Amino acid sequence: MNVMTTIYNFAAGPATMPDSVIxxxxxxxxxxxxxxxxxxxxxxxxxxxxxxxxxxxxxxxxxxxxxxxxxxxxxxxxxxxxxxxxxxxxxxxxxxxxxxxxxxxxxxxxxxxxxxxxxxxxxxxxxxxxxxxxxxxxxxxxxxxxxxxxxxxxxxxxxxxxxxxxxxxxxxxxxxxxxxxxxxxxxxxxxxxxxxxxxxxxxxxxxxxxxxxxxxxxxxxxxxxxxxxxxxxxxxxxxxxxxxxxxxxxxxxxxxxxQGGVSEMERRNRQKSGLLYDFLDNSQLFTAPVEKAARSLTNVPFITGQPELDTKLIAQAADVGLLNIKGHRSVGGMRASLYNAMPYAGVEKLVDFLNKFEKNNR
The missing domain is CATH 3.40.640.10 (Type I PLP-dependent aspartate aminotransferase-like (Major domain))
Structure with a gap:
């Protein structure tokens, strides 16, 4: 990974924190x-x-x-x-x-x-x-x-x-x-x-x-x-x-x-998760297994259905600065945690990466 690569930490916790706080x-x-x-x-x-x-x-x-x-x-x-x-x-x-x-x-x-x-x-x-x-x-x-x-x-x-x-x-x-x-x-x-x-x-x-x-x-x-x-x-x-x-x-x-309080955080979290869910729902490779009415705004699991391909994706994502997207061992696949401090740009980069990965692995 290039030292100048912007890092986005999608870990479920301990999780990303605001830059200004750090x-x-x-x-x-x-x-x-x-x-x-x-x-x-x-x-x-x-x-x-x-x-x-x-x-x-x-x-x-x-x-x-x-x-x-x-x-x-x-x-x-x-x-x-x-x-x-x-x-x-x-x-x-x-x-x-x-x-x-x-x-x-x-x-x-x-x-x-x-x-x-x-x-x-x-x-x-x-x-x-x-x-x-x-x-x-x-x-x-x-x-x-x-x-x-x-x-x-x-x-x-x-x-x-x-x-x-x-x-x-x-x-x-x-x-x-x-x-x-x-x-x-x-x-x-x-x-x-x-x-x-x-x-x-x-x-x-x-x-x-x-x-x-x-x-x-x-x-x-x-x-x-x-x-x-x-x-x-x-x-x-x-x-x-x-x-x-x-x-x-x-x-x-x-x-x-x-930033505007919890109401503003929820608005942003809906926007971020919506971007990712929209991509997953229209993907031919990825699946978001959770019933739509029950979907989390902050933790988004998704799979390809092919464990070997999941492993390949996780490694390639880390190479471009998209870290900690491996799913929990009990679920498998991938998981993107979109907590308050995760910027919209991080989700945009993730979706762009997933889109390219899908085109290259059909």
Whole structure:
């Protein structure tokens, strides 16, 4: 690959970040806010970090329209840890949760909840369809569950909810990791939202939890590191938080505001994904296996149907600066992740490459 080649990183996560954010990090690394200390060195008990974490929380509230009766919490451990934390904090009445099985990460959430003794009822699954469509919740009229868990966007399988299921009186919990801040949802419809930062919010090591006040503080003697009430009281600083990851997220949130917020990000993501889907739908070589109504705006899997040809394509794409388009091992083929920081020009280059590849491999 030529050293002057422009690189476009289509990885599912950790994912591409805005250039201006990376440049700001470079500027702040030697001395943050003229403190004489690197941003990697400042104490989490300092006024400098108080400003970072408080600004990040407020910017999240502004961007997502988070009501005042919700807590914004910062954790480590990814959503995998939250698959344990959520049932331990919230499943305290019926000790039973419902789940819509839309793919790998929903299945992981089910497994982790069961490991801590929570009963999990899978109300609908599209496993038999290889997760190429979304499970539909037919009815949930009786409130016999502490909550219903959904994955709003399935990173691996390339499906996403555009309309949230009607859960009636049952609380809705959403794993929003891969379309967090990239697609609009009404936060008031959720009792809890969890999201890893490494897709649309920065670097790995930070997990966001947004939870309504009346749902926390009901379980005593939880392990401290997964106690939502304790983290709310300690401003997410019961122990040393991921300082650098929170700082980075704060920069991305400022960038998002400058770009026009989540509504503008969704518009751009629709434009980017639309360009790629239009090409795939008219291709004689490539197939986008996901049902059109369920397609993700941020993760687009596609195949040729010939594993050897897929391997050839992935190698040739890397040679021209289109990196990390190999699909997840459970799905195969290719996957282009079009998160907020992926520019339209990157998708244009990908489509142009795929078009040329198709002409050369008929």
């Amino acid at each position: 440049n700001q990090i470079k500027e702040d690394l030697p001395s943050y806010a003229n403190s004489g200390m690197s941003v990697m060195e400042i104490s989490h008990r300092s006024a400098l970090f108080d400003g970072i974490i408080d600004d990040a929380k407020q910017d999240l509230r502004d961007l997502l329209g988070i009501p005042d009766n919700y807590q914004v919490l910062f954790f480590q451990g990814g959503c995998t840890l939250q698959f344990t934390a959520a049932p331990l904090n919230l499943a305290n009445n019926y000790h039973r949760i419902a789940l819509l099985d839309s793919g790998h990460w929903a299945d992981r959430a089910r497994d982790e909840a069961q490991r801590v003794g929570t009963k999990v009822d899978v109300l609908a699954s599209t496993k038999a369809d290889h997760y190429t469509k979304l499970p539909v919740l037919k009815s949930l009229t009786q409130n016999t569950y502490d909550y219903l868990h959904i994955t709003t966007n399935n990173t691996i399988e390339g499906t996403a909810y555009s309309e949230l299921p009607d859960t009636g009186a049952t609380e809705l919990v959403g794993d929003m990791s891969s379309n967090f801040l990239g697609q609009q949802y009404d936060m008031k419809k959720f009792g809890l939202v969890m999201a890893g930062a490494q897709k649309n919010l920065g670097i790995a090591g930070l997990t966001i939890v947004i939870v309504r006040n009346d749902l926390i503080g009901k379980v005593k003697n939880l392990p401290s590191m997964i106690d939502y009430d304790l983290f709310a009281k300690k401003n997410s600083m019961f122990n040393t938080p991921p300082v650098f990851a929170i700082y980075t997220a704060g920069l991305v949130l400022k960038w998002l505001k400058e």
